[in-house]
Amino acid sequence: MKFVWFNLQPWPYLPKDFREKHRSVWVDIPNSLFDPVKGHEMYNTYLDQLEFADSVGYDGIGCNEHHQNGYGLMPSPNLIAATLARRTSRSAICVIGNSIAGYNPPNRVAEEFAMLDCISGGRLIAGFPVGTPMDTNFCMGQIPALTRDKYAEAHDLIIQAWTRESPFAFDGKYNQLRYVNTWPLPIQKPHPPIYIPGGGSIETWDFCLDHDYNYSYLSFFGYKAGKALLDGFWERRAERGDADENPYRASFAQIVCVADTDAEAEKLYAEHILYFFNNCLHIHPGFADPPGYRTINTIKANKLSQLRQETMEMFQALTWRDVVDNGLVIAGSPDTVAGQMEELAKTLRVGTVFCLQHMGDMTDWKTRYSTQLFAEKVMPRLKDIWSEYDGSKWWCQPLDDRRVNDEASFANARRSPEFPADYPEGAI
């Protein structure tokens, strides 16, 4: 199995009466609630945590894109990934991903992802979400009924920009470019592995299966609720006559909290997890499902959005027991967590888990404690699940001979100029 450490980078200072005073944590949340000076500390703390996760042995570290969002402060995940590419050397850098339907022109993503792949030595995993309606439609202004079409064109342009003989002309419906000629190109060939974060739309399953991309279900609602959608993905695969059951074709996001005992987990993490569910998921339902965003097939199949009103109402007064018993959060001692993680992997048939280990307003020391315990006491017990499958097709293939970013290389970056031996004296 592969484990990716992932944080949403939430604003941890939402007022206690946020729910009562504001209708949504996303789109129209007043930016007067943001304090840039606290933001300085916040971003650096979150980046430190990602580097810490790399240092303790996670297979990957990840980031994602949200806009105008009080629980996700990475409008540009590529900036986060760029800092990680320079400060780590080992783990995959999973950008899950760029909301390409909103980019103009989207070959900018081909360029930036290629930069990240080059800087990191081929460690990039490239995510291409259709994007939530909150981000793509309400924050980025894209027309709901045309979003999928624009997404499909953006995807085609990016793949061509990475793989076609250049320059070439791209005469798209939304993008007309006379000279597509990507500089730089990614190290990984033909391109970095592609993950498609999706909800439950049939079109997204088909898109992943058509291209053999990883279907990544990034839910906050845990593996028990997530089973229906992963089952849907695997069943769709079977319906299409696709025999490949390799679990690395799918991934899942799960909130995970590890402590010494189950009781300690509750004591340490309950308040922060409930801050997330009760404040951060307070989203105006009208932003979650603008007419035209979901396809008619998906509506008819009743694959309703995870953010629909009824779902949101479930989370108004959650308790720790609710979130733990329903599998929204896997929390407890290393034994408890390992047992449930194994159940997750096997019932959902996923090879990669995005471990959400910082949630809400969790403090730094608790985040590190949970992270370290998971790396030391849980991961080793799960590593060999699915060892009979080769997941390399859905994982990055870095250069063996790549730069090692460590204390020595940081010091090296600051060295004074050394003139070549044959440089003529007195030339300066």
Added chain:
Amino acid sequence: MAVETRTVTTRRGIEAKVHTRGDGPPLVWFHGAGGLFPVESMLDMIGEQHTVHAAEWPGFGEEPTEGYLEDMLDFTLHGWDLVDAMELGETPDVAGHSMGGMIAAEMAAVNPAGLGSLVLLCAVGLWIEEHPVPDIFSMLPFELAQVLFADPVAGEAILTAGLDFSDDAALTNFLVLNARRLGTAGKILFPIPNRRLSKRLYRITNPTLLLWGEQDHLVPPVYAERFQEQLVSTAAYIETLGGAGHMLPYEQPELAARAIVTFLS
């Protein structure tokens, strides 16, 4: 009033139902983003003086034809294709409500010779920064009546007539209809209902009636004034009716019908 329904096919191959009623010179009607209602009293009353041809817009009828339309020019030309397909034999007057008014105005701007008079009821299509049109695409169903009607309680009943949301199949059917209708409308109205009609209004030379609901909270009457200012090549008259919001044809059908018939005569 008896309504005759026929299917026309445009030269592009798009099939559309046209509901025709009444007798007299032709008036082509373009409905708003809510589609045609089961009861259209205003059209019935206009039918006493005119033959009213009400076309179903792609996305609003049974045929899944909305994929043909992507941008404003597609919408505008489809409007003319429909008029051609109706084979009216004479130049019609054209009227439209809300989104239908925007389409009618665009049609008049590209081809003023193709129609007689123009009637815009609570038309969208312009944007005044001081009076932003509320974002209907992020509203919840129960919030709509407040914005659309002068009398939200009566309006709620009009909007939900005959719908039983406790029935899953009915709810899914409603969601599909709503997604198709407002999804289609969103192509010219989302995120801001302004596709630069203001640059083209000078081309309209047809006598124009701007008929508005006094309590229109979606496109307030100040928009009628802005239309009038920008219709520089023709005489444009404003009439504002009390007791009506944005859904003027359904709240004050008789007053609206009378104003339209008077103007057209």
